[in-house]
Amino acid sequence: MSFQRRFRNLLPKQIRVTDPFWSVWQDTLCRRTIPHIHQQLMETGRIANFERAAAKSGRFEGLFFNDSDVYKWLEAAAYAQAIRPSTEVQALIDETVAKIAAAQEPDGYLNTFIQLKHPQLRYRNLAALHEMYCSGHLVEAACALAENLGQTALLDVAVRNVENIRSVFGPGKRVGYCGHEELETALVRLAEVTGDASYREFAAWMIDQRGQRPSPFERELEDEEAMAVNDHPRHALLRNGVYNGEYCQDHLPIRQHTDVVGHAVRAMYLYAGATQVAMDRGDRQLEEALERVWQALVTKRMYLTGGVGASASNEGFTKDYDLPNLNAYAETCAAIGFLLWGQRMLEATGDSQYADIVELGLYNGALSGIGLDGESFFYPNPLESRGQHRRTPWFLCACCPPNVARMIGQVGSLAVGASEDELWVHLPIGFETELNLGGSAVSVSAKGEYPWKDDFELAFRLDRPTEFAVRVRIPGWAEDVSFEVSDDGEPAEYQDGYAVFRRVWKDGDRIRANWGMAPTWVEAHPMVLDDAGRTALQRGPLVYCLEEHDLGEPPQNFTVEPATPAEAVPATDLFPGAVGLRVRGWLRLRDFSDGLYAPLGTSDEEPREARMIPYFLWCNRGPNSMCVWLRHTEAVE
Incomplete structure (x- = not known):
């Protein structure tokens, strides 16, 4: 199917979400999440970094990519203003944009980490230091403010910053692209907002250069001064001492990709940008590569919840069917990146298979990343817990909170196009x-x-x-x-x-x-060993889980009877209108206090009923044990 833009998503300002489910989330976004994140940005020095860069004095606080959190907050705030205008939030936007503009160098360069700590290292460690990644989120925030609120002050900053990048990189100039993709998809958006198609062509050039040899990252590995600041590429990009590049999708030119590899968020952002570039260009080889990688991901490396990236060690992918539950990484940002890629595949093809994945991730693997209070978050999203997981108000690496905020602000855009x-x-x-x-x-x-x-x-x-x-x-x-x-x-x-x-x-x-909504028990591919002998429950777009709060015991000790139909019951104590599912099964009673093992069949069991709840709601009553995949007694007849 040739990639052609079939429709355009409505902007948040063009659609009023009246939905009883998403209205709750958008009200919470505007009343609590936007102010909460701004407070965290202030308390952790992220906004102060721009003030210091403008003054050309003072120390940099935090991680080297902290600028991006400010930009993502601005994008989310733009959507919040479009759907629930607030004079207080607008004042915060204006104040923050002014501080960013003041920090920009006369030539358009803008990155407070480099400006305050390492001004001599501009664009010398693209593999690690996220300069273009931060620029990408700057562009996205600027476009959101311009499109939805008609405010162009930040757009002027973003355009000058991109022009600074283009003064160094591009055809006939230096070859370079970011170790963390994001600028590519942002450039396509910038082209649409400004009407300047050259930004789209610049994105296409970056995508085409990635994976070629020699890689610009190979040269950077020899720059001792740059590596002294951050030598992560020497660990992440080499395999047995030889350059590999899989971690940042620099292993092969994109048209030769067959599997999704490396860091999950980076991969999702790359493929989202490549899909935008591919639309209406007649590049069948690129289209086939994107379709091929998509199918490999959804059939072999995706969680039931729409989460992606199973491993914490590389924040990404390992091998086919490696989908552990207890140790699942499934970063919130990766689920968001995946559904954004899916939305672009949907735009390009009009095929509902992509909308199915957008819906799956939106209602499960991404939405689980934010608590009902709008002020607590998950970074990983496991499918099993033994009580060690808890929602927190912020992270040292805080990419997920503003990312899930901007997702909630765009729900209307994900739902309707024209x-x-x-x-x-x-x-x-x-x-x-x-x-x-x-x-x-x-x-x-x-x-x-x-x-x-x-x-x-x-x-x-x-x-x-x-x-x-x-x-x-x-x-x-x-x-x-x-x-x-x-x-x-x-x-x-x-x-x-x-x-x-x-x-x-x-x-x-x-x-x-x-739609004929009914509970359905599902099983996993037999190669997913963590799910062998287990089943999971879905109803409509929602994946369900069993919490210790509802069973009274750790759900790891529960064996469900899927032959007994699950019964819809209220869960309005957790969320307005929520539907839980009552299931029946058996609770194992042996406590194994006398040892680790026992003869098979000697453990006593008692019948037990329990209410399962939607996965996105878990851990909103405090830490406790949880399972998505449950042991089962027999197959459904």
Whole structure:
């Protein structure tokens, strides 16, 4: 399938999320998360670093990529302002942008770590020091402020910073790109916001250069002064003393990639940017590589929750089917990067398989990264715990909190897209928007209680009858789907997992859908050894887990009976409208206090019922044992 832009995502300012599920999260984002993260940025010196860089004096505080946390907060704050305007938050935005602008060097360079500590090392350790990564998040924040709030002060800073990079790197100049991808996808966004296609071409050049030999990182390894500041590349990029580059996807040119390797967040950002570059270019070799790597990831290296990157040692991938539960890394940022890549694959193909993964990660592996209070977070997202995991208000390496904040602010954009004569509904959430479709102004409202209930309704208000198409995604998990359309009209066509209703729409027309949501027990590929003899429970887009809080004992001692249907029960004590699932099984009673082993079959068991809860809700009542994958007695008949 040729990559062509099928639609454009609506901007947060263009869509009002009325959904009872996501409204809670967006209210929390605006009231608590945005102020909380800003406070952390102040207390940890991240914003003060810009003040010191402007004054050209003082010490740098924190990790060398801390500037990026400020930029991600600004992007999230832009979305928050678009959906819930606040004079207090706007004042914080204005103040922060002014400090960033004051810190920028006359030639456009901007990186407070280098400016305050190592001004002689500009662009000399691209493999490790994240200069372009920080610039990428600067660009993303600037574009968010310009697109959603019409504020361009930071955009001017970002453009000058990118021009500084382009004065050094590019065709006919020095070959270079960042060890941590992000600038690539940001440059494509900058091209769209400014109308300057050369930024897109610069992104394409960087993507094409990565993996070629000799790598610019090989030369950097010989720079003793640069390595003295951060020699991580000498450990991460070499294998048996020979340059390998897998850690930062520099092992092969991208068109030769067959598997996803290395650091998970970096890989997701690379492929997201490459997908944007590939759209409308007719580069079938690049398209095939992206499709090939995607399939390898979702069929061999993805968690049930949509989490990716199993290993803490490289914050990334190891080998096929290596998906441990207790020691799962599954970084929040990696899940977010994965769903952002999926959204771009969806834009390029219109194929609902990518929307299925966006939904999976959004409701599970990414959303689990933030607590219900909006002020506590997970960095890794394991699928099992023995009580050692807990949510925390901040991290030394704090990439995840502002990243999950900007994700929540973009939920409307992930849910709905449009072209000149087509409305695309990817996620059946409640929303209101006004669009131009088929040459007419159309007001669209959607109602539903997803992910708890399976009814969904779209309603249209028009001044005059107008022909356009409405594409409604059929969730990949749905087995019993029904649609009802006003006046019956033409029957739906079904294309790439979407029900397509093309007709002349009149004022008051509606589409009603039902997804047939039911609990489903699933099993893993037999090569996933951690899940052998175990089963997991899903309902709609949600993955469920069992916590010690609900069982009364560690769930590691519980064996579920999947042949007994799971029963929907309230979980509103945890989240408004939430649905839990009551399951039945057996609790092992032997305490093994007399030794580590016992003859098979000598442990007593008693019947036990327990409520399972959605995975994203776990550990909101304090640390305790948890399992997604449970031992089971027999297969479902």
